[in-house]
Structure formats: C-alpha cells, structure tokens
Amino acid sequence: MALRASWEERFLIAAQTTGISTASDFTAGDIGISNASIYAVPLNNRPHFNPGQNIIDRRKAIGISTRRTGAGFEYDQGTREPTVTYELDANPYNLALLFWGLFQGGASEADGTPFKKTYIPYTAADCEVWFSLLRKMSASTGNSHAIHGAIPRSIRLSADAGGPLVASVDFIGHTWLDTFNATSVVETYAEKAPLLWQNAGSVAGLYVATTEVHMRGFDLTISNNATPVYYDAVTPEKYVLGDLTVEGNIYVPWSAATVGANTQLDNFVNGTDTLLKIWWGTYAGATEGDVSLQVNMRYTGAEVGGEPETELALPFVHAYDGTNDISFTCADAYDMSIS
16 A cells, blocks of 8 residues: 655635535636635645544443443434634635635625725624535545535634734534545645735734734634534534624733833723724725734733733733724635625
8 A cells, every 4th residue: 555645635625605515526616715726725734624423422221331332222423513624824815715704794895906805794694605625635536535515613813923824714514525536626726925924013004093003913713603503414404603703812012102001901901992903005905915904802801021022912802892893804806706
C-alpha cells in the first residue's frame, strides 16, 4: 500500500442556494471564492471531517455485568451532525463568502464594480445559502471526504502585530461522505493576498469611538448559534438561526491619548458602551479589497498589564445601543448575486 502524507490533501469549498440537502459536485454552477471555477482554499490547518454520529447509549437490564452489542441492546445509531473547522488567512474574497454563510438573510450586495457586500444582523431565522466542503484524499478513487449542506456556526477573527488577519470557521453540515469521487474535481487556488494587521493599524485607521488608536491586536467571534432541526430524519431538515452574538478582546496602549489611561476603565465601571471600527482600504467600501468591521461593544472586564508596554486588555460583547450595531462589509470584483 502506498504511503499517504497529510501534505498531499487538498481542501475545497463551494456554495449553492438551492437547499440544505442539495449536494454540490463542485462544478461551474456553484458559488466559489472569487469566480465559479475556483474552489480550493489554502488552509492553515489540516482539519478532520468529523461525521458527527450520535450514539444512543442506554444500559439495559439483561442479566449480565458487561455491555452487550447487537440490535436492540445497549447501542443504537442516532442522528448525525457533521462538523469541521477551516482556519485560513482572511482576504476580501473568502470573507465575502464566509460572512454570507454566517449572516444568511442579513447579507446583501450592491450593483456595480466593485461589488460591495454588507452584512448586518438577520431578521429571519431561516437560511438562504449552504456550503459544500471537500477533503480531497486522492484523484482516482471514491474515497475523498465531503460535507454537504453546511453553514458556518461561528467565525473567529484574530490578528496580532506583524501577522495576517486569521479566520477560524466552525461549520455544521447536513450530509457526511467518505466515498466522494473527486476524480473530476480540478482545484485552482485564487492568489489573493491576506489582510495584514499592519495595514489596518497604520495605513487605513483603527478607531474606538471617534478616536483613532493603534492596537497590538484584537480577536472577535461572531456566532449565529444555529440549531439543526431533525424532525423524524437522521440528517437535519433545516437550521434555525439563534441569537447573533459577538464577543472578543482588544488591546489598547495605556498611553494612548484620550482612549487609553483610565478612559476605558471608567467605561467598564460605568457601563458605557463604545464603537469599535476596524477597516482595510476605505471604510466606505468604494475600492476592490476594502473590508470593514463595526461592532458596538460593551466591556465585560478591564485589566492593566502587559510587556514590554503597559496596555489595557479589554474583553467585550456586542450590544446594540439603538443606533450602532454590527455591520461588516467586503468589496470585491465578483458578483455573487446576493439578494
């Protein structure tokens, strides 16, 4: 038997808007990251496609001291909830697709070039786009792994000094396969430069409230808290979107004028919310490659420390103040036909 190295595996992603149970075959009719023929995703991790098989485990009174296998005894096969986590360097194209899957009906797209996508909190609990994910194990036989009918349940964005913006995406899915034949699937990688933290902090601008400030880094996790609904089936009939939540951390130099020192400590103590705005390019999203993140935040703590510079570590959660809310945008050259 020939050896198989993990570096030989390739990972792909595509989307479609037909329905949760409609399996993608990774053809030109699907929605890719930058155009209809590009699906391959260069990942930072080599994830396992978890079949998510639930086991009904109930001890039975059968007169023996050990467990018993076989039909109707200790173990029964329950529902399935396949999962996988993709970790990748973020760029405007892959974020545009991933945010659509997370925000679902909260996504919209403006006509024209570039095509500006906007993502705000959804107002309906149903879904409009689903993903197919592929772990290409070989090019000749039907043994590749696939998850169809998937959506992101959460996306964690993080960046630190000197590094890229990294997206860690947790997917849940409808169908898991370990017999997918990827012979005809020719993967092509889109050469898109990642968003670097240094370009957000020193070129475009990074704001807390209305004051520009440099930060060492940040992280935030956006979750739609989707729940699969099974009814009388092994695989989910649909997903019901739950509360849209955002939580994270920012790290501000204590010496930052008007923003640092005790200002944010006082905001935490007094329960004062403030607006976080981070963007690459222009905040208006008028140019291809522009990305913006806006979260109205309420601190859940505040700590002064750090090495070598004294800084404020500020954990937060999102909270709508009646005016400012969650709003993300991506501007790229690809029309994804988001309604």
